[in-house]
Amino acid sequence: MKFYMMHLMPYADLDLDYDQKFNSAWITLPNSYYDPKKGAKLYNRYLDELEYADQLGFDGVCVNEHHQNAYGLMPQPGVMAGALARRTKKVKIAILGRALPLLNNPVTVAEEFAMVDNITEGRLIAGFVRGIGAEYHAWSSNPANSHDRFHEAHDLIVRAWTETGPFAFEGKHYEFQYVNLWPRPYQEPHPPVWIPSQGSSETIDWASHPDRRYTYLQTFTPVTMLAKYMAMYRERALEQGYEATEDQLGWSVPVYVAETDEIARREAKDHIENFLNKFLRMPKEMLLPPGYLSLRSMMGVMKAKSAIGGKQTIDDVIDKGMFICGSPETVRSRLEQYQTEIGFGHLLTLLQFGTLPAELTRKNMEIYASEVMPYLREKTSAEPAMAD
Template sequence: MKLEMFHLMPYRELPEDFAEKHHSVWVDIPSHLFDPARAHEMYNDTLDELEFGTTVGYDGVCVNEHHGNGYGMMPSPNIMAASVARRTRDAAVIVLGNSIALYNPPVRVAEEFAMLDVISGGRLIAGFPVGSSQDTNFAYGMNPATLRDRYYEAERLIIEAWTNPDVFSFDGKYTQLRYVNIWPRPIQRPHPPVWIPGGGSIETWGWCLEKGYLYAYLSYSGFKRGKLVMDGFWKKADELGVERNPYHAGFLQLVAVGESASEVEEKFGPHGEYFYNKMLHVYPGFREAPGYRTLDTIKMGLLGQTTFFGDRPPSLTWKDLLAQGNIVAGTPSQVTEQLEQVIKDLHIGHLMVLNQFGSIPHDLAMDNIKLMGEKVLPKLRHLWDGRYEDRWWIKPLDGRRSVSPLRTQAPTTARAEVLTAAKAR
């Protein structure tokens, strides 16, 4: 079993009445709510959290791409990944990913991912999302009618750029290049593992299975509704005669750990509610541009066989969030037990965990990560042992040089001291 820590890099200080007063957290979120000095703190907290995650036992860390988004402030996850690559040694650097249809020419992604793979010594996992409609169609103006076609073409070009040893020409519908010849080239051969983050489009299942790419179902709907999607994925695998290897799939889950259920509710409750009630406040008109989802996927949605981002009641309490499986929370043993169930039910070999979500402050996030690493991860790691091969994992360079001085202690301590000293003054 592989356990990875995911971070969305949210803006933690939206006003109390954000959902009532403002149109949307995404696409047209007002700029005056953004304080760059506060964001400086948040970005560095996030990087500290990601680095710390690799020291407590996470197998990798995940970053992703969003645009014009208050809960995901990594328009370029590659910048975060570059920083993490330098300050970690063994963990996979999982970029989930670059919305490849947005980059013209898409060889830009082949180049940047190759750089990350080389810098990290072969630890990059390359995520190729189609990208959400908010990011691709609204924030980046990409035509929804051609987005998917463009995406498939970009994937073809990037893979060929990584694997064709010769300079070649590319005659696509959207990209034409006389000379494709990226430099540097990735360390991992034939290329870094490709993971496809999906939001529930049914076409993606078959495509991942046929291509042999990992399918990562990223949603905030939690494991109960996630099962609907993963069941669809595995059913498709059966149809195509592909082995039900759990490592072929990953799933994202929000997790909060503490000494007691009441402590967890007290400490994390407001932040969970902040995430679901404020940060997912997306104007319904921005949910999808016309043509973003295929008619088949829309039909599945209308029939209630898949769920769709943004399908949520207007206000959820911590208790609702736990009951619906949006958040897994409790003592280490309660969380371990639930996650083991999630892993088995969804049949996944990669669990991506959000330990920081919503407005969770840095120190609490660090505590959550630490407890997770000490008490939960060791009890889940053995799952699937000896039964399946993880063919979707990194192949780091042997004898790679150690990257920058690693932190010897949790950065939270130093920061806490500074904050205490500042308060004392």
């Protein structure tokens, strides 16, 4: 199993009383709540934390894309990846993702990712997403077109990475007379592609196709639903004539580890509940706008995301396996259990969440890196997971 530190870069200085006037930290929250002086300090603190993950021995660090919200301050994750490219030495840098359907020119992503891949000499992981429903509100984009635009943008980017140019591209949504990528990516035939998802069955079908076999990531989901989606990926692979490996499956989950279960719960409680009830707060119609999902996928995603509706407590998410919290022994045991039962090969931990301050984030990172990661590395390398 490989270990990554994922960062959302939230606006941790958010006035948490905002919800007395506004119903969401996304899209409709006035940007007067953002103080650039505080935001500048947060950006540099967060980059320091990701650089520290490199020193602590993580396999990778992850940034992602969200627009017009306090939940994640990375509307352009390539900026963060570029900042990390020269300041880190060993870790993979995963950009999870770019929201391809929002783009007017997907070639810019092919160029941007190729540049980071060259600067890092092959340490880039390319993440592609459709983007959650709120992004379509932010960009005034039609979610009903998102599947077609995603697939066409993906095909254009991969061709730009792998085909000798110049060549012409004529699609339904994108048309170019000349595609001739300078620079070409460092990795051959191109950087590995990961597909984060909320659980769309169409996304699982597409990512698992033998032509792609992309790593599928499930994000912030009850562990029962995680197991279902991972099993679905494996089933689709078998139906298409091959056996999926653990390297094709990943899980993103917030984790907090401290000296004892009691200390961990006490230190994490306010911050994980702020994350759940303040930063994640958005109406369902913003998360899942009409046309965004097929009926089949909508039913599955609604079931999974119903676990984060309403007011949530730390106990709620610990019980559902959506937050791993406790002593090193507790965290090791829980993660080992889930990995053995489900068989994911990439573990993306949110070690900073919501309002968790710098000193507790560093403490969390250090204990996790020294007392959890080495144990799980040894166990998962010695005992292959049983995925059935």
